[in-house]
Amino acid sequence: MGEGKKLRQIGLGVQLRELREKSGMTTRSVASSLGLSPASVNRTELGQRLPGRDEMNALCALYGVTGEQKLLLVQRATEDSTAWLEMASGEPDQLASLMTLEREASAITSVEIALIPGLAQTSDYSRRLIATSDVTGQDPEHRVATRLSRQAVLSRPDPPRVTFLIDESALHRTLGNVGVVKEQLEHLLVIQRRENVVVRVVPLSSAAHPALDGAFSLYELPDGSAHVYVEARYFGVFLTEPADVGPYIQSRWDLEEHALDEQSSRELIAEVMGRMSDE
Numbered sequence: 001m002g003e004g005k006k007l008r009q010i011g012l013g014v015q016l017r018e019l020r021e022k023s024g025m026t027t028r029s030v031a032s033s034l035g036l037s038p039a040s041v042n043r044t045e046l047g048q049r050l051p052g053r054d055e056m057n058a059l060c061a062l063y064g065v066t067g068e069q070k071l072l073l074v075q076r077a078t079e080d081s082t083a084w085l086e087m088a089s090g091e092p093d094q095l096a097s098l099m100t101l102e103r104e105a106s107a108i109t110s111v112e113i114a115l116i117p118g119l120a121q122t123s124d125y126s127r128r129l130i131a132t133s134d135v136t137g138q139d140p141e142h143r144v145a146t147r148l149s150r151q152a153v154l155s156r157p158d159p160p161r162v163t164f165l166i167d168e169s170a171l172h173r174t175l176g177n178v179g180v181v182k183e184q185l186e187h188l189l190v191i192q193r194r195e196n197v198v199v200r201v202v203p204l205s206s207a208a209h210p211a212l213d214g215a216f217s218l219y220e221l222p223d224g225s226a227h228v229y230v231e232a233r234y235f236g237v238f239l240t241e242p243a244d245v246g247p248y249i250q251s252r253w254d255l256e257e258h259a260l261d262e263q264s265s266r267e268l269i270a271e272v273m274g275r276m277s278d279e
Contacts, residue, residue: 010047010104011097012076017045018096019063034058047100053078094236095146101227102153105160107220109252113167113212116184118147119154120164120191120199125184128175154197163198164188165255171201171272178276185273189266200259201268209258216248 020030027041034041034055043049051059056077060070102108102119110117116125126147130140154162174181192199202209219227228239228248239245260268 009050010100012050012073013045013047014096014100015073016051016059019059019065020045023063025062030059030062033062047104051077094238097238098229098236099150101219101221101229102150102160104221105219106222107161107163108153109163109165109218109220110215111165111217111252111255112170112215114173114215115170116166116188117164117217119151119162120188121147122180122184122187123148124177124180125175128177128180154191154194159196161196161198163200165200165202165252165259167202168204168268168272171269174276182273182276185269185276188269192262192266198262199265199269200256200262201265202255202259203268206258209255213251216251218245218248218252 020027027038027045030036031038031041036055040049044051053074056074057070060066060073065073108119110119115129118126121129123144126144127140130143130147133140153159171185188199191197214230214232217229219229221227226242226245226249228245230237230239239248259265
């Protein structure tokens with residue numbers, strides 16, 4: 001199976017499970033209505049099986065999905081194109097795919113040059129960032145809550161190994177409120193104590209490094225596949241083909257050569273916090 005199709009499949013599975021739960025139906029009742037086994041419904045929702053056009057139409061009817069949403073779901077299930085992976089940043093479909101990758105990954109690497117990574121943000125830090133966004137039609141507090149809920153992946157049973165590679169400039173950016181950023185830096189020190197979490201800082205004194213080209217997140221799955229998510233201001237892109245993902249894996253390796261070790265990173269974060277307290 002192509003990487004694009006696989007990602008499309010697991011993202012669709014998340015959406016179908018959410019629609020089923022919203023409708024109040026169980027996997028057994030859906031299976032009975034469609035003449036399928038409960039195992040088939042479960043496999044679809046886990047992204048292990050892609051429903052055909054007739055089955056998608058039937059699922060939409062069961063869940064009360066109509067109009068444009070139905071057309072998009074049927075298209076997603078039946079077309080091989082991965083163009084749907086490129087859409088406005090934060091749109092529900094894209095967010096579902098992102099959360100699926102976070103849930104399924106055995107290892108996550110988040111590279112940031114200007115800000116603290118989303119999976120490591122405090123509520124106030126996240127709130128200040130979202131308040132500056134000019135994305136319309138989305139409730140800011142809902143976006144904050146959604147971002148924070150994703151952080152459950154750090155402490156779930158059998159969690160992924162999560163590595164945050166953060167440029168030092170992100171530590172110094174106060175966002176107009178030193179107190180909020182001091183709390184954020186303290187939070188970095190706290191989550192760094194988790195056995196599955198690594199926080200490493202790339203110092204300002206380092207030579208030019210790959211992350212200067214932009215932030216990205218790398219998701220490595222248990223089956224050996226890897227996916228990359230690159231987010232810009234108005235859109236985000238998932239990269240799924242090995243030829244596209246490879247350069248980002250190399251960038252991760254190169255960046256680790258520039259980053260401070262964990263202990264030195266802790267000391268630098270604490271030092272930056274201390275200087276802020278004197279301002």
